Amino acid sequence: MEQMIRLVCGMLLCMAANIGLGVANADIKKEFDKTTLANGIKKATAVAISLVMLYCAGVYCLPEVRLIEINGEMLTIVDGLGAIFYAAIGLYGGE
Numbered sequence: 001m002e003q004m005i006r007l008v009c010g011m012l013l014c015m016a017a018n019i020g021l022g023v024a025n026a027d028i029k030k031e032f033d034k035t036t037l038a039n040g041i042k043k044a045t046a047v048a049i050s051l052v053m054l055y056c057a058g059v060y061c062l063p064e065v066r067l068i069e070i071n072g073e074m075l076t077i078v079d080g081l082g083a084i085f086y087a088a089i090g091l092y093g094g095e
Contacts, residue, residue: 004055004078007085011051014089015044047088055081 019040026032058065058077066074 004082004085007082007089008048008052008055011085011088012048015048019044051081051084051088 019037022040023032023037026036055078058081062077065077067077067080068075
């Protein structure tokens with residue numbers, strides 16, 4: 001649970017940094033657009049809310065659901081979400 005909270009916080013920080021760097025880049029190029037900023041914030045918010053809702057579903061509603069078997073080990077929704085969080089952090093951190 002503690003690791004997942006850290007992953008969520010890390011993902012949110014990467015999203016905020018991505019938006020902040022995008023604003024700075026657009027400002028330097030004199031191409032700042034409030035609509036683009038609003039769309040970026042909406043997208044980041046939607047992604048964060050969706051992943052948190054999936055996590056809650058996996059922990060509280062469907063903890064016994066096994067998604068896939070890898071190397072003989074069955075992974076749950078929460079395990080899969082951990083992988084998604086790592087990928088999202090990599091995506092936002094890499095942009």
